[in-house]
Amino acid sequence: MTTENPTQPVVDLRSDTVTKPSPAMLAAMVAAPVGDDVYEEDPTVRRLEEMAAARFGLEAGLFCPSGTMTNQIAIKAHTEPLSEVICEQTAHVYLWEVGGIAFHSGASVALLPGQRGRLTAAQVEAAIRPENVHYPTTRLVCLENTHNRGGGSCYALEDLQAISDVAQRHGIARHLDGARIFNALVATGQHSEDYGQYFDSISVCLSKGLGTPVGSVLLGSAAFIKKCKRIRKVMGGGWRQAGFLAAAGIYALENNVERLADDHRRATRLADALRAQPYVAEVLNPETNLVIFRLADTQPAAEFLATLERQGIRASSFGPQWIRFVTHLDVDDAGVARVEAALSSMSE
Numbered sequence: 001m002t003t004e005n006p007t008q009p010v011v012d013l014r015s016d017t018v019t020k021p022s023p024a025m026l027a028a029m030v031a032a033p034v035g036d037d038v039y040e041e042d043p044t045v046r047r048l049e050e051m052a053a054a055r056f057g058l059e060a061g062l063f064c065p066s067g068t069m070t071n072q073i074a075i076k077a078h079t080e081p082l083s084e085v086i087c088e089q090t091a092h093v094y095l096w097e098v099g100g101i102a103f104h105s106g107a108s109v110a111l112l113p114g115q116r117g118r119l120t121a122a123q124v125e126a127a128i129r130p131e132n133v134h135y136p137t138t139r140l141v142c143l144e145n146t147h148n149r150g151g152g153s154c155y156a157l158e159d160l161q162a163i164s165d166v167a168q169r170h171g172i173a174r175h176l177d178g179a180r181i182f183n184a185l186v187a188t189g190q191h192s193e194d195y196g197q198y199f200d201s202i203s204v205c206l207s208k209g210l211g212t213p214v215g216s217v218l219l220g221s222a223a224f225i226k227k228c229k230r231i232r233k234v235m236g237g238g239w240r241q242a243g244f245l246a247a248a249g250i251y252a253l254e255n256n257v258e259r260l261a262d263d264h265r266r267a268t269r270l271a272d273a274l275r276a277q278p279y280v281a282e283v284l285n286p287e288t289n290l291v292i293f294r295l296a297d298t299q300p301a302a303e304f305l306a307t308l309e310r311q312g313i314r315a316s317s318f319g320p321q322w323i324r325f326v327t328h329l330d331v332d333d334a335g336v337a338r339v340e341a342a343l344s345s346m347s348e
């Protein structure tokens with residue numbers, strides 16, 4: 001990449017997945033006791049799985065390479081062909097997982113329009129199929145918290161409870177794509193232990209805001225996780241001395257959760273800076289660490305991104321004229337100040 005000042009570090013706002021493990025995290029990884037996880041002999045993987053499950057009030061965990069894998073394993077375990085999954089129309093499980101629901105599970109999807117990605121209990125209830133030979137059988141409702149496409153939006157606990165009640169009344173399983181669940185918990189002050197009662201399964205990413213190099217955990221009942229372990233194996237996800245990676249997850253759960261509040265504060269700063277620019281048409285209020293905004297029609301998006309890039313700042317295109325900034329543990333206050341300066345310089 002060519003930047004005007006090649007000595008300054010890149011401020012990479014494309015995603016919270018771009019972080020590199022800190023020296024302390026690497027030290028914890030190197031020191032981890034490990035074994036063959038397919039033989040269930042890796043003590044560090046077991047510790048991570050137990051620790052994560054306990055935090056969310058669920059029985060068991062399954063450590064996997066990615067959040068796509070944990071989501072897709074859960075969906076497959078909850079459904080069968082000729083059944084249907086209810087989710088929001090911009091849900092990651094539908095939009096960004098390669099059509100995996102059709103491929104892995106042979107299931108249909110009922111897509112609902114949410115408010116910044118959030119569904120209501122009434123919407124979910126109305127989407128549940130009555131028994132009829134023409135219809136797939138509704139088996140699962142899948143929620144996302146925080147919601148990526150919704151700009152890091154969070155659910156209120158009452159709304160999760162109401163959706164959970166509807167699902168239970170109709171005998172439908174409840175899955176949470178909690179790729180950024182810790183951002184939601186830190187932003188709202190909700191407690192992770194409360195989540196186990198509202199969901200049969202939860203997928204948690206360790207490689208987003210928590211800053212590990214690799215990994216997600218799927219949480220659920222012991223019987224559910226046993227079933228999921230077979231599905232992980234058939235997907236080629238049985239791994240061996242994965243404890244080195246699990247150790248990064250344990251380190252992250254112990255050290256990198258509370259600091260997410262710093263990312264949220266920096267996202268708010270960036271949103272304020274964007275609102276002050278005449279070439280920005282709209283900024284979604286950042287509830288957590290994602291800032292999604294729309295450029296005015298007079299400001300071509302490609303030119304905007306190229307101007308930032310020349311100043312060592314990277315961001316993602318998020319649809320025509322839409323851009324996403326993501327704060328994370330490798331973006332500090334000095335980095336935010338550089339972005340503020342670059343944004344102001346464009347309106348001069």
Ligand SMILES: *Cc1c(COP(=O)(O)O)cnc(C)c1O
Binds near residue numbers: 146
């Ligand atoms: C990133 C993400 C995932 C999983 O992504 P992987 O890259 O497969 O780990 C799932 N859901 C949401 C909402 C995400 O943002």
